[in-house]
Amino acid sequence: MSTLFLWNSLFSTESFLKCIYVKIHIYKVLMGLTEAFLMMV
Incomplete structure (x- = not known):
């Protein structure tokens, strides 16, 4: 049970x-x- 919980977490x-x-x-x-777009504009 604890192993399953450990795997789940x-x-x-x-x-x-x-x-x-x-x-x-x-x-x-x-x-x-955005940087590339600003460079082009």
């Missing part, structure tokens, strides 16, 4: 970190596009 933490990583990546891409 580990998995949720991993998915949580992946979510944060994806959001940071999207933010960086948007910032890069």
Whole structure:
């Protein structure tokens, strides 16, 4: 039971970190596009 709970918490933490990583990546891409757009204008 405790092992299952441990695996569950580990998995949720991993998915949580992946979510944060994806959001940071999207933010960086948007910032890069904004900078490129401002350079062109």
